[in-house]
Amino acid sequence: MPHDQHDHLSPSGHPYRADNDTPLSYWQTMEIAVRELLIEKGVSTAAEINGQINAMDARSPADGAQVVARAWTDPAFRERLLTNGSDACREMGFDIGALQLIAVENTRDVHNIIVCTLCSCYPRNLLGLAPDWYKSREYRSRTVKEPRKVLSEFGVNLPEAVQVRVHDSTADMRYVVVPARPDGTDGWSAGKLADLVTRDSMIGTGLAKAP
Amino acid sequence: MGRPPMADLDRVRVRKMMPPGHVRTPAYLRGKTGWIERQLGPFGNPEQQAYGLRGDPLVLYRVRFTMAEVWGDGAERPDDTLDAEIYEHWLEPV
Numbered sequence: 001m002p003h004d005q006h007d008h009l010s011p012s013g014h015p016y017r018a019d020n021d022t023p024l025s026y027w028q029t030m031e032i033a034v035r036e037l038l039i040e041k042g043v044s045t046a047a048e049i050n051g052q053i054n055a056m057d058a059r060s061p062a063d064g065a066q067v068v069a070r071a072w073t074d075p076a077f078r079e080r081l082l083t084n085g086s087d088a089c090r091e092m093g094f095d096i097g098a099l100q101l102i103a104v105e106n107t108r109d110v111h112n113i114i115v116c117t118l119c120s121c122y123p124r125n126l127l128g129l130a131p132d133w134y135k136s137r138e139y140r141s142r143t144v145k146e147p148r149k150v151l152s153e154f155g156v157n158l159p160e161a162v163q164v165r166v167h168d169s170t171a172d173m174r175y176v177v178v179p180a181r182p183d184g185t186d187g188w189s190a191g192k193l194a195d196l197v198t199r200d201s202m203i204g205t206g207l208a209k210a211p
Numbered sequence: 212m213g214r215p216p217m218a219d220l221d222r223v224r225v226r227k228m229m230p231p232g233h234v235r236t237p238a239y240l241r242g243k244t245g246w247i248e249r250q251l252g253p254f255g256n257p258e259q260q261a262y263g264l265r266g267d268p269l270v271l272y273r274v275r276f277t278m279a280e281v282w283g284d285g286a287e288r289p290d291d292t293l294d295a296e297i298y299e300h301w302l303e304p305v
Binding site for chain 2: 118144147164165167
């Protein structure tokens with residue numbers, strides 16, 4: 001038996017771990033080919049491509065949380081955000097590129113939830129990369145059909161009187177939910193409020209945290 | 212942008228057609244009636260852009276549907292709503 005175990009250990013004594021051992025898919029091969037051509041032909045450099053990847057990885061829900069907290073504390077900003085989400089984010093200094101953003105606001109009467117049934121459109125230039133479940137067929141197909149059941153599985157049980165508005169990002173716009181400001185936060189600074197704003201609350205699958 | 216723009220709250224029906232190729236009108240909304248929530252764009256036609264062509268500029272509408280309209284008796288809550296972005300050539304006035 002001890003002999004068998006040796007077959008699964010590397011010479012260093014550690015077990016072998018699975019790595020990128022499967023063959024490349026068609027699209028992975030295509031990505032590498034295009035990237036190498038762009039570099040070979042001088043259109044871009046490896047450093048520029050890596051810089052873009054790093055810039056995308058640096059974006060996170062914390063950026064969106066600052067936008068929401070500002071909307072909670074600055075009524076004029078809230079108006080601008082609901083009128084033109086992209087311009088309002090740029091005004092706060094966020095580099096959102098070509099993102100075309102619509103902000104939708106939760107109130108006592110309305111709860112908004114975002115989905116993309118056709119693919120997985122997400123306001124990544126503001127919130128960073130989408131969670132894996134957002135891209136799943138299950139979330140995409142069920143959210144447009146039974147949003148209240150989906151919400152309850154996320155732990156969100158809405159009062160009967162609240163209307164649910166589902167937003168299917170089918171084309172050029174991206175969406176962010178402005179969650180309702182939690183009770184008991186009167187007088188809080190925007191910085192403190194931002195800590196209550198979760199990623200899921202800006203997708204609509206969650207609520208802002210209670211203080 | 213050949214046809215006159217529709218105004219907010221105008222009632223519209225999504226054309227019930229099944230063309231081949233890249234289309235950004237979800238199948239589950241085709242043939243359904245809603246109302247214009249707001250007008251956006253113009254944006255290039257993705258049905259052309261998907262094939263490397265220059266997309267003709269199109270008005271994009273946000274259309275709001277009731278769940279009752281989309282799912283009929285199967286609706287989870289009839290008066291909840293669903294909004295989607297639909298390009299002008301997919302909409303006909305009701």
